Amino acid sequence: MKTGVGATRRGVLAAALLALVALSAPTALFAQAADPLPSWNEGAAKQQIRAFVERVTREGAPDFVPVAERVAVFDNDGTLWSEKPVYFQFMFALDRLKELAKANPALAGQEPYKSALSGDPKALAALGEKGLLQIVALTHSGITVTEFNALVRDWLKTARHPRFDRPYTELVFQPMLELLAYLRANDFKTFIVSGGGVEFMRAFTEPVYGIPPEQVVGSSGKTEFALDGDTPVLRKLPEVEFIDDGPGKPVGINRFIGRRPLFAAGNSDGDEQMLQWTTMNTGARFGLIVHHTDAVREWAYDRNSPVGRLDKALDEAPARGWLVVDMKNDWNVIYPFEKK
Known part of the structure; x- marks a missing residue:
């Protein structure tokens, strides 16, 4: 073994080369080492999510799923942001x-x-x-789609939640934002499939969730095309066209997405059929229910709530293998503004 000045120089050179390799290594290598779900407490829920994603994305594994088939669908109200005191x-x-x-x-x-x-x-x-x-x-x-979009955007800038006195877009769930990002980092395409109005949601889903308007499926009213002078417009009519809730959700997924999801997340009985459609199929599938159990940081409600009622789906979850996320115990942070 050589010692002395030569060895010292070689040691310094080796350290410098390692540093250069570290600086030039892809960011993804470091992202893998970091916790992708830091707002989730360590426990079964977090472990199940990570284990599933690893199973379906590891090439050569029995449950490997090609990128094109990695579709994840999320309800919005009560799943990605709060829904109390009313939607x-x-x-x-x-x-x-x-x-x-x-x-x-x-x-x-x-x-x-x-x-x-x-x-x-x-x-x-x-x-x-x-x-x-x-x-x-x-x-x-009575207004165009463009005018409606502008009204929603302006409202979101000024309206404040009655309990938290914060903009409604700050009442999103930090753990679910992390989950969306984690799935996308593993080549999932994330969609919103919600009973909320599709035009209402499209006004904010991209900046808030990173989900573009073409990946939002929701309830919709009828629209008509018209020429306003030389300007083509779509005018909103006072008639319902499609209700994207309950059994309507699988119909909407088939109509607007065209692929059966690999992953589905909801929080109420209105998501039951979407969870069934996703998980009652061959191969690895994942169903998740957000259970509102934290009366201090958010709200605690389920079976008797007029908003976001969770009754039948809660009873069905164990038999279907759906993960029921306990908001109080599984999340160490609920809203982004709680982060330290």
Whole structure:
């Protein structure tokens, strides 16, 4: 073994070469070493997610899935962001209704608008699905798709959540943002498949979730093409075209995505059929349910909640092998603003 000045120089040279290799190594090598889900507590939920992704992305493994088939679908309300005290889109509709009532005061004396404008939570709850749909039809139609998109964007800039006094786009779940990024880093194509309005969601999904508008499937109203002078426009009509909820979700996935998902995430009985469609198939599949169990940092609700009811799907989960994520125990951070 050689010692002395020559050995010392060789040692320094070797260290320098290692440093150069480290600097020139692909970022992905270091990303693999880092925890891709830091807001998830160590435990079974996190382990199951990582084990599944490794199984389907490791070439040569029995459950390997080609990149083209790696489709992941996510519900939005209650799965990617909060949904209490009512769906955020309905909060937008209420604010829009107030503006329309200023221009047309007669609306304030007509039901269901009168009850909606009263601000009384009991009156709002009593509107029922028919009343809510009527309000949405009024507030989401009569304008072009472009004008509607601008209204939603402007509303999201100024509207504040009644409990947290923060913009609604800050009420997204940090662990789910990490999950979306982790799947995309492993060549999954991520889609939103939600009962929310497709035009409403497309106004913010790309900057908030990294999901472009063409990868958003949602409920939709009818639109019509027209020429406004020499300007082509799509005008929103007060008629329902498609409800992307419950059994409508597999229909929407087939119609707008065209591939059966490998991974599906939801939080309510409205996602049950989407989870069934995804997981009740051959090969490796993954179903995930976000269970709202944290009354301190968010809300705790499931079987009896009028918003985001989780009853049948919760009972079905063990038999189907769906992962039920316990928000209180599985997440060390819920919202991005909680990060230190």
